[in-house]
Amino acid sequence: MTPTATARTALAGWPIVVGLVCVLPWLGLSGATIRLVTLIAILSLVVSGLNLTLGYAGELALGQVPLYAAGAYATGYIAINVVNDLLVCMLVAVVLAVVLGVVTGLPGLRLGGWALAITSFFIVLLIPSVINIFGDRLGGLEGLNGIPVPAVLGVELDGNAFYVVVIGVTACWFAVFRNIAVSRHGASFLVLKQSPVLATAVGTSTFATKVTVYALSAAPAGLAGCFSAYLDSFLSPSTFGLELAIVILAASILGGATSVYGAIVGAAIMEIGPLRITAFDKYSLVAYGAFLVVGGLLLRNGLAGVATRIGRRAAVRIGSRTAPADAAPTEAATVDFPAVQGLPLTVVGATKRFGGNVAVDDVSFEAEPGQITALVGPNGSGKTTLMNLISGYYTLDAGTIRLGDQVISGLRGHQVARRGVGRTFQTPLIPEGLSVQDSIITGRFARHRVSLLATALRLPRHWRALDAERRLSRRIMRTLGLTQQADTRAADLALGTRRMLELGRAIAGGSSAVLLDEVASGLDEDDIHGLVRVLTGMRDAGITILLVEHNFALVRALADRIVVLAEGRVIATGGPDEIAAHPEVLRIYLGQGGEITGTRIAADRLDSAVDTALDNAKADRA
Known part of the structure; x- marks a missing residue:
């Protein structure tokens, strides 16, 4: 951090x-x-x-x-x-x-x-x-x-x-x-x-x-x-x-549970105040309960949180006085993601049952490095279940999943991630208390480890890792257009920026394959421009991309290959134009005129937005 x-x-x-x-x-x-x-x-x-x-x-x-x-x-x-x-x-x-x-x-x-x-x-x-x-x-x-x-x-x-x-x-x-x-x-x-x-x-x-x-x-x-x-x-x-346990809890909440020095503040409050007053003994449990309620409801992260918020507001006021009047966010630079040794992601006969319900039924396909492979289909077709199977959150009932030459089916989720499978989520998961830069660096932890002892004692290995993390995170932030927001609380960002941040986190880990779950959901036109630019950059960097997306216009514009699911089975596989004309796909998935869901952009504007974003991405590469 x-x-x-x-x-x-x-x-x-x-x-x-x-x-x-x-x-x-x-x-x-x-x-x-x-x-x-x-x-x-x-x-x-x-x-x-x-x-x-x-x-x-x-x-x-x-x-x-x-x-x-x-x-x-x-x-x-x-x-x-x-x-x-x-x-x-x-x-x-x-x-x-x-x-x-x-x-x-x-x-x-x-x-x-x-x-x-x-x-x-x-x-x-x-x-x-x-x-x-x-x-x-x-x-x-x-x-x-x-x-x-x-x-x-x-x-x-x-x-x-x-x-x-x-x-x-x-x-x-x-x-x-x-x-x-x-x-x-x-x-x-x-x-x-x-x-x-x-x-x-x-x-x-x-x-x-x-x-x-x-x-x-x-x-x-x-x-x-x-x-x-x-x-x-x-x-x-x-x-x-039990009374001592409540004293400790009250001190933690009053001082600030996510604060290092808040523990000292909370301990001082309890020792100087209620624990020194003899008459307090009679009503101690009631008073401790009041401390917990007041601290929990009115003091987010205790007195340490209050001090932090006051300091942040003062810094904002000072910054607003000293910043030039025409200061504006810096535009994203040319896409410059670290090159990745992408590996093919191969799914063979994947099957998953929940009781009597077959959520994924004998699904097979392959996602190639340096390509975007899209999984599309109506709600309930098994797309997210399949992503969870690949990620190791669920266990296959039958079939195998390989990343390159490694069989990753049967591994636990964190082991799959360490093998090189990154992941984003339908609702971005961004930890409270981390800045944008810190959030990106978290993607690097599993595959680039530093011992707790080296960190606690600040040994040379810690400083080398920290320097490498900061250089990599600055490079990714520059590419994502997030440099000016490096120290901003990540959880406070807008939806589109948080989705970008998840992509940066996956890239920081050097993932060979990245699974994107409805990454365009809820984005506006400007966000779509940035998303297309980043996804094409990831593809050019050699990453294997598996994209689950309802936004068929975006899929058709970006995907190299499309796999269509319905009721847990593959009904079609092919290129974008081939899938768009497939009669079974038209009947099941696009039967209502190809209506696009999961985006704030009107359908008649989406194609233009995507085309413009793709043109910009091509210009970047040129």
């Missing part, structure tokens, strides 16, 4: 802020204030993990409390019975929390939405019972006493030294969190949040991504548990209850 100006400013000021917070004990602040800052740091660690799962990945896995408790009790037990070393306890707490994070997150691989949330809350309710099972070893329901003063390599840490360690470790985690959030991995989490189908289409395994999120979000909760155990030298199972 491309960092915004606000993010770059925050990054530059982060070491200064951390340094100032670290020296607070030597500036004369009271012990109570230092303890409060420590509690804010501990709670912010736990909230940041929830921000990863809920805010970035969209998973209602609200099980941060068990992970927090695991880190705390592991630290208490080891410090009392094994070795009192803060570094050892931190390591064990993190490892245990990560393992439990993956295990308790397993329901999320099958469940979703509120079913997953309820499962998470149920796990929270089990904490006292689980602790009581271990009896004296963990203190049972009476609590674990006698946790010693923290030490490192045999040297005890006084209160100020422990405080500095807590702040330093918290700061390091947030630096790592930030690096991940504004990277390709953070973008992949947002893609998953938008749609598991979209994640699959760009070659991301939803299983692997969810497991990564669960493991990653557990690490700060384990650290927080370790620090909490040493801070109070006592642990009680009643601390790790």
Whole structure:
């Protein structure tokens, strides 16, 4: 992801802020204030993990409390019975929390939405019972006493030294969190949040991504548990209850669930406000519920979202004052897509049944590289089902599908995408929170990978990949005419621009074959001009294009070969003129005078628009 100006400013000021917070004990602040800052740091660690799962990945896995408790009790037990070393306890707490994070997150691989949330809350309710099972070893329901003063390599840490360690470790985690959030991995989490189908289409395994999120979000909760155990030298199972889970959720929503530093803001609000007021205890659940309702309804992405919107409006005002009066969007440059080694897409005897209904019945055809092959037919003829079979979303009942020499039928959707099959959708799927440039880059993730470790630590491999991604995305944006909108929120774009963006995403992945599902639906005349220009450029680049489209005038003008489906079977295959004159096609598909659907252009204007666009595309190539 491309960092915004606000993010770059925050990054530059982060070491200064951390340094100032670290020296607070030597500036004369009271012990109570230092303890409060420590509690804010501990709670912010736990909230940041929830921000990863809920805010970035969209998973209602609200099980941060068990992970927090695991880190705390592991630290208490080891410090009392094994070795009192803060570094050892931190390591064990993190490892245990990560393992439990993956295990308790397993329901999320099958469940979703509120079913997953309820499962998470149920796990929270089990904490006292689980602790009581271990009896004296963990203190049972009476609590674990006698946790010693923290030490490192045999040297005890006084209160100020422990405080500095807590702040330093918290700061390091947030630096790592930030690096991940504004990277390709953070973008992949947002893609998953938008749609598991979209994640699959760009070659991301939803299983692997969810497991990564669960493991990653557990690490700060384990650290927080370790620090909490040493801070109070006592642990009680009643601390790790449903109320704490609601506090964490409220802090996430108030601070901003899709914000890195919003976790700190939300934690500070909860620690300085309601958690400090003794009289608040009586009405705590009611107040937390009010926080959740107000934050969820009135504050989109919490206070961080408010700050972002204010900053964006200020930037727009400044930009409008400084921009020249005659500034206008730049026209798209000559088509210059990266050359692709297109591969033939071969479908042989494809059959798919849903119960007693045969949706696709023994369909065979071949789409060649550097050509546009169109699938047309009336609604319910099996076009989209066939696209889903090719994409790996459905499993064939009979037949095979090959891309080049590889059999891709039977592979999972993300595996098909990694083999080189790109995809667009009837309704464009564009993740919230990504810019135009970031959205295009998401198409590259599956086939050009960078490890999470290289990204988090900003190793050379990360910078090389980032440089290549930016150069490629700029080239594609220039070709699509989107250069001036590179930093615009992609989800806010007009329909035609979002369709272009999906094409750019497929091209960025270097797909050998691209499946286009009603890509002209809802477009106006100007959009059709741009679409024709891009599709002809993709064909010239060598990509195998399979186009599902109701707009027969567009199909006839663009397609090299047309396959006509009716009731799940192929009724005709041939060139555009041959299909347009085919008696069976005329009867079934064009029997009402060839009326064009799925476009805002009147039929009598469409041919002219397409012809003009084709002439422009030819001029570009010349």
